[in-house]
Amino acid sequence: MIDRPSGPLPIDAPVPGSSFTDLLESIGAAPAISVPEGASIPSAPEGTTVLALRYEGGVVMAGDRRATEGHLVAHRRIRKVFPADKYSAVAIAGTAGLAIDMVRLFQVELEHYEKIEGVRLSLEGKASFLARLVRSQLPMAFQGLVVVPLFAGFDERDDEGKVYTFDVVGGRYEEIEFGSTGSGSRLARSYLRTVYEQGLSGEEAAAFAVRALVSAAVEDTATGGPDLRRGILPNVVRIDQDGVEELSDSVIGPIAETAVETIR
Amino acid sequence: MSIPFYVAPEQLVRDKAEFARKGIARGRSIVAVDYRDGVLLLAENPSTALHKVSEVYDRIAFAGVGKYNEFETLRKAGVRQADLMGYLYSRDDVTAMGLATAFAQTLGMIFTRDPKPFETEILLAELSEDGSEHRLFRVTYDGTLFDERSFVAIGGKAEELTEALGELWSEGMSLEEALEAGAEAFRRAEGRESEGWEAAVLDQANGRRTFRRLEPGEIPTP
Numbered sequence: 195m196i197d198r199p200s201g202p203l204p205i206d207a208p209v210p211g212s213s214f215t216d217l218l219e220s221i222g223a224a225p226a227i228s229v230p231e232g233a234s235i236p237s238a239p240e241g242t243t244v245l246a247l248r249y250e251g252g253v254v255m256a257g258d259r260r261a262t263e264g265h266l267v268a269h270r271r272i273r274k275v276f277p278a279d280k281y282s283a284v285a286i287a288g289t290a291g292l293a294i295d296m297v298r299l300f301q302v303e304l305e306h307y308e309k310i311e312g313v314r315l316s317l318e319g320k321a322s323f324l325a326r327l328v329r330s331q332l333p334m335a336f337q338g339l340v341v342v343p344l345f346a347g348f349d350e351r352d353d354e355g356k357v358y359t360f361d362v363v364g365g366r367y368e369e370i371e372f373g374s375t376g377s378g379s380r381l382a383r384s385y386l387r388t389v390y391e392q393g394l395s396g397e398e399a400a401a402f403a404v405r406a407l408v409s410a411a412v413e414d415t416a417t418g419g420p421d422l423r424r425g426i427l428p429n430v431v432r433i434d435q436d437g438v439e440e441l442s443d444s445v446i447g448p449i450a451e452t453a454v455e456t457i458r
Numbered sequence: 459m460s461i462p463f464y465v466a467p468e469q470l471v472r473d474k475a476e477f478a479r480k481g482i483a484r485g486r487s488i489v490a491v492d493y494r495d496g497v498l499l500l501a502e503n504p505s506t507a508l509h510k511v512s513e514v515y516d517r518i519a520f521a522g523v524g525k526y527n528e529f530e531t532l533r534k535a536g537v538r539q540a541d542l543m544g545y546l547y548s549r550d551d552v553t554a555m556g557l558a559t560a561f562a563q564t565l566g567m568i569f570t571r572d573p574k575p576f577e578t579e580i581l582l583a584e585l586s587e588d589g590s591e592h593r594l595f596r597v598t599y600d601g602t603l604f605d606e607r608s609f610v611a612i613g614g615k616a617e618e619l620t621e622a623l624g625e626l627w628s629e630g631m632s633l634e635e636a637l638e639a640g641a642e643a644f645r646r647a648e649g650r651e652s653e654g655w656e657a658a659v660l661d662q663a664n665g666r667r668t669f670r671r672l673e674p675g676e677i678p679t680p
Contacts, residue, residue, distance in 0.1 A: 202563040203535035214541055223546065299545070305667075306541045309513055310534055 252434030253355030260418030282347025287376030329364025378410030481577025487613025566601025
């Protein structure tokens with residue numbers, strides 16, 4: 195039973211600290227779902243390939259736009275890369291419905307902490323919290339509903355971009371060059387491994403990110419390449435000392451065209 | 459067993475009100491002023507660490523005078539309420555009106571129920587969607603809710619500040635003019651120079667989260 199927020203503020207209630215997720219739990223509205231033993235799960239749309247790579251002074255994150263359900267394309271224009279707060283972004287792979295809800299909770303959590311405490315969480319703190327959210331999904335993962343995010347942001351203390359990958363049990367790993375998750379992630383990583391070098395510029399990093407997605411889309415049917423005829427382009431965000439910037443279609447369009455021509 | 463003395467309700471309320479008013483009068487005041495692009499909140503605050511003005515939600519700011527721990531408790535409860543509403547329903551469902559009512563109910567309940575009332579007064583400002591007629595709410599220590607327009611003041615010198623702003627405020631002021639008017643209102647009300655400013659704005663230009671603290675360089679030094 196959820197205590198709906200209405201009437202006088204519950205200032206006498208035990209205070210759950212600065213975490214919004216704990217606050218949700220304290221009123222019984224946390225998104226923890228349990229599935230009865232042996233129940234079969236209906237198939238749900240899955241998001242596929244997302245990646246992030248570091249460059250000099252920041253980090254670029256990109257994701258394709260396809261969600262699949264079995265062998266079918268469930269959505270052609272789904273969004274898998276989201277700004278999390280001013281200096282970080284999160285991308286998702288796995289069961290789309292659960293993942294998007296996780297992102298929404300993560301976004302509110304970061305803003306809530308910032309407002310309550312008056313300062314932003316450190317980048318490492320944000321990554322740790324996301325790991326906790328992934329772990330809370332573990333019972334669902336046993337049922338086949340897996341959510342694996344990718345996290346990237348600009349570390350205001352170290353003055354550099356950072357990339358964190360996760361595994362299904364909530365393990366958190368900092369990547370020194372690039373990270374990728376989803377069905378086409380191995381293909382994307384192989385591409386990035388051949389082209390990546392230290393000291394890339396933001397523009398080069400964005401171009402490599404899109405090419406890696408195209409490269410994954412060539413061999414992985416679950417990854418959607420740029421569909422220039424329909425105007426479906428990957429989502430790309432760039433994060434540097436000025437914060438998260440979402441690249442517009444007019445910027446991504448030419449990059450995607452070149453990528454489609456370059457990748458064989 | 460001792461029997462408590464009978465105290466007439468009128469006497470009780472009067473004593474509590476006087477106590478709360480005295481507590482609030484000891485602290486420094488805050489004003490909120492409409493300007494061309496949004497709402498300015500200006501507080502006299504020598505501390506740079508303890509904030510009196512802060513963000514509650516996308517278009518809503520909070521300011522409190524009186525006892526710090528008491529308005530801080532209220533502020534945090536307000537942020538929790540706002541974030542819960544926005545998460546469970548939609549970001550559009552969080553309004554200053556709803557929050558102000560909740561603050562009023564809370565303060566009213568504490569005033570009548572608790573032996574010691576909160577020695578605090580709070581202010582909520584909300585940026586309107588179309589950029590005109592922003593909403594300003596003031597909630598007093600006993601939970602009385604006031605709906606104000608154009609400018610509002612809270613704290614010990616609220617009356618003097620309101621009077622001064624009545625002369626100094628004009629429609630369509632720039633941020634600099636609004637800061638100047640606010641500072642001048644304080645000068646007139648207090649009869650001295652400020653010991654330090656804390657200022658923040660709700661401004662459409664800041665994106666979804668319209669709240670922004672002004673840097674020390676943006677505020678005129680006394």
